[in-house]
Amino acid sequence: MKFALVCGAGGFIGSHLVKRLKREGFWVRGVDLKLPSYSETEADDFVVGDLRDPLLCKMVVDRKFDEVYQLAADMGGAGYVFVGTNDYDIMHNSALININIIEACRKRNSRRIFYSSSACMYPEYNQNDPDNLNLSEDSAYPAAPDSEYGWEKLFSERLYLAAARNKSMDVRVGRFHNIFGEEGSWNDGREKAPAAICRKVAMASKIDEIEVWGDGNQTRSFLHVDECLEASIRLMRSNWSGPVNIGSDEMVKINDLVNMVAKVAGKKIKIRNIDGPTGVRGRNSDNRLFEQKLNWRVSEPLINGISRTYPWIEQQVLSNCS
């Protein structure tokens, strides 16, 4: 039997990853500050604890794991990351988690470790014009992320890559681009754009107006969590360490995403664009390196993932109202 450790197993992507590894027959230990919010964990062992504590890290890495996935981070959507008031917590908490867990893994000879970085580490200056974006992996320097969240991701990428060079760790670094899906944050202040839009549309009446942050022409791409996991696991089990983008290259304007959600919901929604934190002007995943190294491509159209996610969020809204 193979053994996996999932750090951040109470979170959105981590809880889905536990289910996926269980389906593959792994024995899985999860660790997080909290249990998953929307379903029972399927982990064989779940430790509720704080990975900022080096002793807790030592305790959870008490054996050699075949695969370690480090997804734990102090993070959220634009309303958490771009408002300025959480900057210290984001940097301090996530850096400590990464420093502690890699050292604990090194001591137990658990060499194969996946680190979830983010597209937020890319320089802001390459993301101002949606028609001229540059998010190829080698465009990371000179570094100029637009948030402390992005700076911490860059620091930790370097930490993992240094451990690979100097300490014989076998690291894999994936840069996630806007992952969405069922059982993710939708109303706790950490939700991302797809979940926030699904919630607003679900709460609207048949014909209604909703508020959307920014002028609505900012662009993004969104990857459903199932494909994110497929890509991450393929990277983990490949001989390529990355860093590599894990995202969709189907770029949409935020207002077009609203129209897509409204269509899935069968509602007529008018958009009122208002001031709010938005992040960079444009972002899209450049998947050329992933496709070249892994010989596989992300291919699911955004509408398919929205068609699965909207009903889940609508259900949450309805049960919260009743």
Ligand code: NAD
């Ligand atoms: P999430 O917030 O749902 O999951 C992160 C989990 O880490 C949470 O459950 C949280 O409780 C846990 N955590 C935070 N501090 C901890 C601590 N001190 N000790 C133990 N656990 C702690 O986020 P997610 O969307 O599942 O993201 C997973 C990873 O992917 C994160 O590292 C995130 O930065 C990265 N990422 C996500 C996206 C996305 O769109 N979801 C995009 C880019 C990168």
